Amino acid sequence: xxxxxxxxxxxxxxxxxxxxxxxxxxxxxxxxxxxxxxxxxxxxxxxxxxxxxxxxxxxxxxxxxxxxxxxxxxxxxxxxxxxxxxxxxxxxxxxxxxxxxxxxxxxxxxxxxxxxxxxxxxxxxxxxxxxxxxxxxxxxxxxxxxxxxxxxxxxxxxxxxxxxxxxxxxxxxxxxxxxxxxxxxxxxxxxxxxxxxxxxxxxxxxxxx
Ligand code: AMP
Numbered sequence: 001x002x003x004x005x006x007x008x009x010x011x012x013x014x015x016x017x018x019x020x021x022x023x024x025x026x027x028x029x030x031x032x033x034x035x036x037x038x039x040x041x042x043x044x045x046x047x048x049x050x051x052x053x054x055x056x057x058x059x060x061x062x063x064x065x066x067x068x069x070x071x072x073x074x075x076x077x078x079x080x081x082x083x084x085x086x087x088x089x090x091x092x093x094x095x096x097x098x099x100x101x102x103x104x105x106x107x108x109x110x111x112x113x114x115x116x117x118x119x120x121x122x123x124x125x126x127x128x129x130x131x132x133x134x135x136x137x138x139x140x141x142x143x144x145x146x147x148x149x150x151x152x153x154x155x156x157x158x159x160x161x162x163x164x165x166x167x168x169x170x171x172x173x174x175x176x177x178x179x180x181x182x183x184x185x186x187x188x189x190x191x192x193x194x195x196x197x198x199x200x201x202x203x204x205x206x207x208x209x
Contacts, residue, residue, distance in 0.1 A: 003027070003082045004081070004103065004104060004105045004207065005088070005103055005106040006018055006086075007107060007109070007181075008108055008110065009111060010120060010163065012111045012192045013111070013196070014085045014086060014109060015029075015125075015130075015132050016132045016138075017196075018083055018085045021200070025207065027083040029082070029083050030069070030073075031085040032065055032069070032085075033086045035072065036050045036068075037054075037155075046067075049061070049064055054157055055156065057157060057161075057169065059173055066092075066096045069087060069100065073101060081101065082101075088177065089170075103186060105186055106187045107190060108190070110191055111193050112193065113167055115193055116167060120163045121159065121163070123135075124152050124153060125154075126140070126144070126145040126149070128147045128148070128150055129145060129147035138196065190202040
């Protein structure tokens with residue numbers, strides 16, 4: 001089993017690209033953010049622990065995240081590897097991951113901080129199918145998403161106050177991982193401040209290297 005990691009700050013476009021890369025590679029997307037939001041909504045023990053950290057833009061403790069991943073990776077659809085989105089976010093998470101599955105590519109989607117706030121504050125998704133849109137850069141068609149179950153959803157933590165904490169957590173705790181993975185020769189950076197299709201093209205090229 002070998003997996004890939006989509007890496008980058010909040011709002012870099014990891015979720016948007018994950019949908020496309022999933023189609024191209026067949027690897028299922030494993031988003032710890034999505035898993036945690038589902039746990040909060042379901043009121044599970046994990047969700048109750050995670051809620052406060054998420055609302056304040058802090059990282060959820062490593063032990064909680066690693067347990068989630070250990071369970072997820074045992075599911076049948078993960079047998080041939082997965083595409084991680086938003087995981088790992090700390091060195092201890094990356095070390096734990098190395099003991100769970102081999103990672104062949106870490107794709108870093110790079111976007112400058114000043115672009116992140118406008119991206120996050122305008123984003124929304126379809127509750128029916130999970131497709132991600134943006135008020136300015138990628139608006140949904142009039143009449144809604146073509147999945148047939150269009151319902152607009154905005155994340156509670158996609159606001160200007162929380163974005164700054166999330167960016168702080170990214171720079172302090174997550175960005176050191178870039179060097180960690182670079183030293184292993186599996187790190188590929190793509191410029192994420194461009195059209196969605198161009199970024200997808202670069203990711204697909206990187207995945208073939
Ligand atoms: P995301 O959807 O990836 O932006 O994650 C939303 C929030 O969930 C983050 O701001 C964190 O509070 C939490 N979270 C998601 N993934 C992780 C992770 N790998 N480690 C710690 N916290 C996480």
